[in-house]
Amino acid sequence: MQIENKQRSLTIDVEEYFQVEAFANDIDISEWDNYPSRIDFQISLLLDLLEEKKAKATFFILGIIAIKHPKLVQKIADYGHEIASHGFNHQHITKQNQKEFSSDINQAKDLLEHLTSNKVIGYRAPCFSITPENSWAHEEIQKAGYQYSSSTYPISHDLYGVPRAPRTPYYLSNGLLEIPISTVKFRDKILPAGGGGYFRLLPFFIFEKMLKSSEKQLNFVNFYTHPWEYDPQQPRIKSTLKSNFRHRINQHSALNKLEKLCTTFDFKTLANNHMNKPYPNLGEWKNIASGDF
Numbered sequence: 425m426q427i428e429n430k431q432r433s434l435t436i437d438v439e440e441y442f443q444v445e446a447f448a449n450d451i452d453i454s455e456w457d458n459y460p461s462r463i464d465f466q467i468s469l470l471l472d473l474l475e476e477k478k479a480k481a482t483f484f485i486l487g488i489i490a491i492k493h494p495k496l497v498q499k500i501a502d503y504g505h506e507i508a509s510h511g512f513n514h515q516h517i518t519k520q521n522q523k524e525f526s527s528d529i530n531q532a533k534d535l536l537e538h539l540t541s542n543k544v545i546g547y548r549a550p551c552f553s554i555t556p557e558n559s560w561a562h563e564e565i566q567k568a569g570y571q572y573s574s575s576t577y578p579i580s581h582d583l584y585g586v587p588r589a590p591r592t593p594y595y596l597s598n599g600l601l602e603i604p605i606s607t608v609k610f611r612d613k614i615l616p617a618g619g620g621g622y623f624r625l626l627p628f629f630i631f632e633k634m635l636k637s638s639e640k641q642l643n644f645v646n647f648y649t650h651p652w653e654y655d656p657q658q659p660r661i662k663s664t665l666k667s668n669f670r671h672r673i674n675q676h677s678a679l680n681k682l683e684k685l686c687t688t689f690d691f692k693t694l695a696n697n698h699m700n701k702p703y704p705n706l707g708e709w710k711n712i713a714s715g716d717f
């Protein structure tokens with residue numbers, strides 16, 4: 425049975441299967457045009473499912489996708505979902521300087537706003553790549569005119585994560601709202617509960633249990649996924665066994681799992697769930713990221 429809406433958000437990072445961070449060492453940005461696009465097909469699968477389940481999602485869309493598929497952006501907006509920004513070129517923040525980052529996130533925002541004639545207020549960093557050292561990142565996000573960011577995963581992981589950052593939403597001193605991805609505390613460990621590869625890897629009932637426990641602990645759900653996770657027909661990338669395993673595991677059963685997840689949780693957008701809420705202001709990112717808040 426579906427329970428009444430609390431603050432349950434479904435978020436979708438819109439990128440192609442060849443643009444993911446796990447393959448960044450195998451495919452240079454200059455080679456992206458050599459790969460066949462799958463995004464129209466993958467998004468239509470997700471839009472149909474969300475429509476059927478009466479769910480609304482936040483789509484964090486890459487600028488480089490929006491420029492090649494403007495009608496797709498308009499279609500997602502027409503279905504009543506939130507259009508948000510995943511930056512322009514999907515480059516890890518640690519690979520950009522402050523100026524490059526500023527230009528990337530401004531360009532994406534301008535383009536998405538132009539395509540939808542609507543304000544874009546949400547941003548998600550590629551691969552949750554804001555680290556304790558990127559003290560300028562949140563400044564630039566706020567300066568660009570975004571009102572919230574959902575760019576931190578407070579866990580330990582080899583590719584991302586700020587393990588000492590807060591697990592619930594909070595304001596930074598500059599007024600930007602940060603909405604972390606869902607985690608669950610089990611004994612004294614903080615575990616990922618917000619989606620990605622774990623969602624495909626774990627049996628559904630275990631993942632569902634973790635996300636329900638997370639909601640009990642934190643009073644909100646911030647689940648994330650990607651369109652390429654639902655498309656076993658996509659071309660295989662020449663990469664390491666580990667990257668391919670992570671990327672391809674259980675793609676064939678993922679749509680069915682997402683359908684079940686939308687039955688358990690009545691998903692709304694991040695903007696709908698979190699704007700104008702009395703979250704605490706925790707100060708400067710440098711201190712927040714090191715657990716000093």
Ligand SMILES: [Zn+2]
Nearest residue numbers: 437439550551
């Ligand atoms: Zn991404």
